[in-house]
Amino acid sequence: MKKYVQLFLGIMSIASVNAQELESLIEQAELNNPEIQAYELRYNIASEKINEVNTLPNTEISAGFFASEPETRTGAQKARFSAKQMIPWFGTITARENYANSMADAQYEDLVIAKRKLTLAVSQSYYRLYAIRAKQKVLDENIELLETYERLALTSVEVGNASAVDVLRLQIRQNELEQSKEVLNEEYEAEQTLFNNLLNRDENTQVDAYDGFTVPEVDPVFVEDDLQLHPELVKYDKLYESVEKSELLNQKEALPNLGFGLDYIPVAERPAMDFSDNGKDIIMPMVSLSIPILNNKYKSISKQNELRQQEITAQKADRTNKLETLLSEAINQRDAFRIRFNVQQRNIGKANDAEEILIKSYETGTIDFNDVLDVQELQLKFQINRIESIKGYYVQSAIINYLRS
Template sequence: MKKTLLLLLFFSTALGAYAQTLELYLKEAELNSPVIQAMELRYNIAREKVNEVNTLPNTTIGAGYFVSEPETRTGPQRARLSVTQMLPWFGTITARENYASSMAEAEYVEIAIAKRKLALSVAQSYYTLYANKAKQDVLDKNVQLLDTYEKLALTSVEVGKASAVDVLKLQIRQNELQQQKEVLEQQYLAEQAVFNNLLNREESISVEVVGEMDIPVEDPMVEKETLTLNPELLKYDQLYESVVQSELLNQKENAPSLGIGLDYVTVSERSDMDFSDNGKDILMPMVSLSIPIFSNRVKSVTKQNQLRQKEIELQKTERLNVLENAFAKAVSQRNEARIAHATQTKNLQQAKDAEEILIKSYETGTIDFNDVLDIQELQLKFQTNQIQSIQLYYVQSAIINYLINK
């Protein structure tokens, strides 16, 4: 997998005109995330292991002094120096590098997964903030509407067409709405802290969310086939490849090892004889071969690798089933959100029509403020449900994009 893979634009197709603000938050979250930074360091460590394995075994250097000097034809031997270097079989170092690289790539896939999960969490928190803010705006408008009705009720009381009880009911209802708004404000501050923590910044920083969102006329095109490219599945492919490389390395390490060396022996001159090689030092090149005769360890590692490959295949199949279930559920809930939004839109329009009828009734002096409260409560219910439908739609769109975006 290429390191240039970018996962910041998951939600652009679903967000449409709302993507710009969220996109900036997504970029900031990825840049500031300590989790991702730690994983990138772990990936760099894994990459550095490629250089670590690209080395030969330690060179062996030995020195000895003959306490009892052995006599040779050219003179007594005084000391011995030796140097030996073992060399792994051809291709062994390359196999080690390939195995280390495969493990590093597995670490990189984990980074891609972490980025996706972080982006999804940021988006979900963002939509929660939007829904909270939208509900506060709706409550403000309903409080203003009740204030208008209260003035109508006071006027009606003055002319004897309404009672003070109607005014008190309207005021009580206003108090309830004000309470709901204050509760929402506290919930907004709590969610804002969650959002800022995801961006790894001060909890008190104000978060800007779009003022209005709506469900698009048509859903973005989704290709379920790209589900197989989700990093959560690619992780298993990379783990499988690392096991393949592990087995290739295991076979290479079962091959013989070559050794080359040099012995140097110092020789003293013989005093009782005079000849051309008298006291000539000895220089002896050496070659050795290390053969693994007992291969039980290699056979055991091979068997373990085979079992590990089967395990990874089963884990990938199980994870694919989980992701497919999540995809089907997200698509279903997004469709449910669209249906609910359409229904709430119709209900809200009918509630407004009923409100207009009540207003016209006031002109004839027959307004019933109990009906006013009922209609107002219905309008608030439909408006709140409409906001929740929008929130659900975009949350499920974010999940879908998490699952299928390349």
């Protein structure tokens, strides 16, 4: 799991996370998340099951007293005491242990999958927090820019180069951005609650999401992994193996069981008689054999195991197809977000050039505040789209890393 987290965070080496590092947050989530704790307990229970099956059947002990004592040559039989122990056929207990161990292995894969999914959920939520915080920062910059334009407009009104309507339009635009900022504050609070719940901590804990992400020029280089080694698919291999162990156990349980026992009968002495065996107690060792003559039960279990293996094979093939599709879609979407990011970078450059032209126009007294608002709106649009592209790139990268074995 540690290897996976390092692989997952490989892309994070592009930027130094100065606030709460994502890796430490993921580790904290794995330690505190109640769902992970539940999976760990299930695995521990499955592991303890191995000790449960490593036992023999209960020893049978019985005692009885003769209501009417039968007389024998050596005396009257007073009571009967018996002890009996059944023993499974050779190798049956080992087969049970192997089956229980295979079930524990399958349960462990569930734990690994749950940790991976938690890592994915924490990371994607963190990237959404980044995007919200980055948008808030952009809105602050644009509000400050509009305030600058407002002061320019007021000055232009005084000299007759602009109307009061231009000032009002700039103020309305500022109000709209303030509204958007307040909405983002609500979104951040909701996402922060979700994030803290994943870590199973106070939902009001402040999360300082890093706001310096960017799309790297080149994607991190990963060693090509076989998707068949992904835990979601390995789990099916473990389940298939457990069915094989179940069938071996079934074959062992279809064999006879051996029993060993001992009967003890105390005998009273016959009065007024003197012979060597007078009153001699009876000790009778016994051996028994339990034979499953009607073995339809075991034949049915074998058939069920065969069908179960076919079911698992089909389920694995279906899940493989879905994971391959998901991986392909994530790679394509990540590439698409890279393209969008590059386009927005160029557009922002053009918008900044337009802004500089407007500022120079003001120096000559010919500024058009309608153009100011249009350029500002374009700037904001391109900046927001760039943030969405960065978030999308990392969200898709998180999915890709989840799918890597």
